[in-house]
Amino acid sequence: MKFLRLLFFLILISRPCFAGGSKSFDDASTQYLTLASAIVSAYPISIALWFKSDDATIFQVAAEVTDKDVVAKRVLVFVRGDVANDPVQWFVDGNTANVTVNSTTGYSTNKWHHFCGASTSSTSHKVLIDGSSKATSTTDAGTFPAVDTSSIGRAGDST
16 A cells, blocks of 8 residues: 655644644545635745655655646645656646646655745746755746645545
8 A cells, every 4th residue: 555644734724633643645545635725826825744655656646726626727746756756846737837846856765755845926936855956947827826625635626
């Protein structure tokens, strides 16, 4: 069984969902968290989380802010074991263009890693893993996508 373990902090939630631990998301099941509300609706946006994966060969979704009914409007955090060097990826599916930013180094299995992705504007996107390996993009994503759902441990859109 493959697991993606996430330890995350959501500043916008007034009470913790759980304390003093992490949550395992089994990729072969329906284990995920979804909030039927967008945690943000305009730039700037950032998502930071801790993760530990037991697989460096598969594509994993750590978090997503999306339009639940439309595939092409979202901001995602990917853990990309299916890509050479196993990067973490910040993906903005904007109204003008898709922006993909991969970390310059990858993750290791069975080790905790810190991820931070941010888009401070439609033309300023960055990703870091473990506080370094910064990668950036100035591609213009256009206006912030209209989103209505926030998910952890899965893609929460219509797919």
